[in-house]
Amino acid sequence: MGKSTPMSSAPASTESWPWPPAIRASAAWHVAAIGAGVLVPGALPWAIGAIVLNHALITGAGLTPRSSLLGPNVTRLPEAAAARREVAITIDDGPEPEVTPQVLDLLDAHGQRATFFCIAERVLAHPELAREIVARGHSIQNHTAQHRHNFSFLGPRGFAAEIARAQDILADTVGQRPTCFRAPAGLRNPFLEPVLHRLGLSLVSWTRRGFDTREGDAAKVMARLSHNLQARDILLLHDGNAARTAKGQPVLLEVLPLLLERLRADGLRAVTLPEGLKA
Incomplete structure (x- = not known):
């Protein structure tokens, strides 16, 4: 892992947390x-x-990633995105030098944009790759500093330290402070939402996912993503921790061309979350 950067103060919300x-x-x-x-x-x-x-x-x-019982949780783009024929492709757990550059090339070839929920310590390890993601028109958002497996068991201080540190690393590296957050595996507890509110972050989960960290069959991953695919969908894939196909290739690299072609055929446009979340 790369060397940590010192934490700077994050902009805080001046509004009190609205209890769900x-x-x-x-x-x-x-x-x-x-x-x-x-x-x-x-x-x-x-x-x-x-x-x-x-x-x-x-x-x-x-333990239910798409639940909104513990606070606001974005599972689809707003209604306005339907008229714009927009979807959001979100790619988690990178950046990954073996995979991410090829993902960027595929997105460029199809004229589509994506949002990368990056692990901040991986950004520290590969800062130039993170900057390339943004330079090529995509968005980097907060997926914690370390992607801790016990993330959902943290308390308020643990959440604040992990998420604020990621905010600072990502902002210092790419020059843009994230506005969206996704928890590892989407798991959380009631202490998370007040921390996100204070840091000015929106929790974003997904509409559908391909389970591509454990499924190496590209056809099965694609079937999960494309079932009832429509405007406003938020799709979840992984460049980091991706499952491997029978040929040993990260499954994302086989799924993404199929997905991008499906979007083209359906007249859908993949946009970054900051763009797609505009009313």
Whole structure:
């Protein structure tokens, strides 16, 4: 990994965090359960059960990448993108020197744009490649500093340190501060959204994904991405950690030409997230 850069202050939101209805309901549930357990004879076991159930529901929401119960979560481009015939191709876990340059060439050849959710420490290791992504008209967004496997178990300080550090590395390297964030594997907990709000970041998941980190069959990956494909879709692929085909090639390099040709045939245009999210 490359050398870390010092953290600079990130722009903070001046607005208070708007508590999502599910979090407000969870807080009220806790208060009611505790009150019942204290004030109602024999209600303590039921109160404990209610709290356990509540925690299970919140955990389930965090394990569901496209859920919006824990806060705003962009799963599709806005309605205005439908009239513009836009989709967003998002490519995670890079930059990867073996794969990313070929991805850029394919996108250029088809006149399409993509958003790269980059791991900041990989950007530190390959800064010129990151700058090339932006120079060729694409967008780099925040996919954490290290892509920690225990990311969804972090607390507020852990989230803030990991995400703010990535913000600073990406901004210092490519000259643009990300506005979008994607959690590793899309997993999170209730502490994430207040941190994103404070850092001015929008959580973005996806409409459909190809599971291309574990599926090496390009036809199967393409089938998942193209099923009911339509304007406003956000598609998820990987240049880093990509599964390999039977020929040993990163599956993305076989899927992407098929996907780009499908977009052309359907009259769809792939744009960066900052462009596609415009109302």
